[in-house]
Amino acid sequence: MNKKVLYIGGFELPDKNAAAQRVIANAKILHEICEEVVLAGVGKDQGQVEFLSEPQSFDGILYYNVKYPKGYKAWLHYITTIEYIIKLIDKHAITHVIAYNYPGFALYRLHNICKKKGVKLLSDCTEWYEATGSPIRRIIKKIDVSLRMNTVQPKLDGLMVISDFLFDFYKDKVDNIINVPPLVDLSMKKWDIEVVANKENAINLIYAGSPGAGQKDRLDLIIEALQRILKDTNLKIIFTVIGITKEQYKANFNIKDDCFTAIDSFVNFKGRLTHLEVLSQVKASDYQVFVRDENLTTSAGFPTKYVEAISCGTPVLTNSAGSIVNFYEQGKTGFLLDNSSLDNLVISFKEILTKEIDIQSMKAYCKNSKMFDISNFKNQFIKFLEKA
Template sequence: MTGAGTWIAYVGPFRFPWGEPGSRRVFGLAQSMAAAGRDVVVVSGESGPKTPVTVSTAGAGLLRHVGAGERPSADASIVSKAVQMVVRLGERTVRWLDEQPTRPECVVVYGGGAQYMARVGRWCRRNGVALVADVVEWYAPHQMPGGALGPPHLSAKFALRHQYPRCQGIIAISSLLERHYRERGGRVLLVPPTLDVFEVKPGGHAVTTEAGPLNAVYFGTPGRKDLLTTIIRATDAVSRRTPVTLSVYGPTVEQVRDLLDGADLPSSVRVPGRVPQQDVEAIVRNADFSVLVRPSERFTHAGFPTKFVESLACGTPVIANLTSDMGRYLQDGRQGFVCVDHSSTELERVLRRAAMLPRSQHEEMRVAARATAESSFDYRRFAQPVAGFLDSLHGRRYAIDGTTGPAVARTRRSRGDDIT
């Protein structure tokens, strides 16, 4: 139970504090809210803890976590899982909010789709509580199960286009999303992925060709975003004449072979498989470069890769093509190397360049990468902007379920949509 005072409920069917990329997003933003003086309760989708437990006491506010049980259990039947995730999603979160002795200052929603958003939105309207959407994606149909007409895509599409613009505030992960919702009359705050950078131990050395092969690393779940096949094939091509290895953390060997149409793994590629999120830091810190290549499409420009931020925080330079806002933080030859496109040929060129980099310049890149993370992605940097944004929400009208507010009217008048 929460006590009296100003507090924020940060809700969604995500795992917390570990388990998926969204976990890091929520943790970083919640820490900024706590640093801004708010008490924050993260209400995640897991079944526990049953009562809020303290996660962090850093800053002026308190960060706690409770599980609402929105995610179905692993042993639930397919029908039971479908009913919970499609029909009943949001009921348990609303029940938890109703049980609290005081109402939160605002509710921040991360994920869940249209059904979840509708239930939480109705609760906020009934109780006079501000509703904020934390928007981190603009999904393409091929990213979602069932494609364009599948329930997950239709749900996400409705939330992105119709429900989020009616919120009293939006926190956007990229400038593309910020611009999109601001043009529709929304009150928007841009916050990229953040973390406690000063808790991350940076790497203190570089292992280039002067001491052995270039050690590149890929970590994460490629899904429909990351071009892991391109990364593997480029590494294989380069390794035939230049000493370079690639370690792939996240997918299994079988999953990687499927990406390669069943072919065996090249000798230059290692696939240790999935590791706990807590262990990723040490793996990245000990690599020479992390590699991230994505297609230049709307959904890759709307999101922002958390793994990019994590690599810089570890002091590990990044090899990547520029999507989203990465060009603001990755300068060629400074925090890493920039690929001009996402082709295998271009990545081969850059990998050869990285393998020939003198140790002294690699050390300079490590220092620059870490410095960029400290100045741009530490959660403390956003405490004041978050505080001002939350203060600005008081008195703003929330419109949903057919009602019309200023944001809705602006949406209907807007032209030149750059994202829909």
């Protein structure tokens, strides 16, 4: 296809956050079917450099970084500016721009510019967060999100969404729309990394992600449920938590100091690790574990941690929130947890962890399913661009 695509957004390239994982995977499909693909993300280590004039490369794909906004003034500038995007459109003779969860004010301006230049503007929409922060920041953010979700995106040349919730919201508003979960490139060596087999007589559970203050993942409920199970059974459980430190967990979930004595006996907080280290830890575990309350944030999104666990060959214990059920097979890719109450969560955990399960067969099934590999979605991307 003689199309040149610019993919823009708040992703930390090449692989520093979940957003970057999604964009890189999508970009690899685009790289295969388009004449050129250019990425423009953000960098937290760029010092005072607002825009890098020279691109870098990852797996043959060019990418630029702009300075990550720090402070109110920088954030306000980021959600309104599009000057660097215009420079890249002109420099690379771009025909299509894909905006990843782009700020509404900037997206509105970009839509007008793209119409004048004859450039197709599409959106990759993966979230619908409630506004947080100071009162002024919440007001601005709420207006910006509403502008993006309700006004600008329905007017674009195409919309890529990550969940059934977003697809149902836009299907009657947008003619050109596709539903694409987070994807992975299974040809990369990191998915076949060798790990040391678990020789301990313990059930190894892992959480790898960013729970926030409970608005996404209820890490506090998991730990409390496991704590109860350990009191009532002879099970030995090791729960590894990646992405958050013990101090952050304590602050985010308002945990008292006297609760940590029991927690320390089975929970290992590792904080942030490299992506390769995370995958290695996940692959070595028996199950990835997370539970989510039903709300706007969890309904609109799709957990990257689920995709990466299955792709690593690790089954998942989770509840049925969001679009996971489309890619879930009971007893094969994992087991569903009942998080309607803490008591029910304890019961469902106990039923799973105390019965005889051939975990190696489940791991092999997950690994061989390849359900999130980029090769399965190539035709969708071709039709998406052709229709724009």
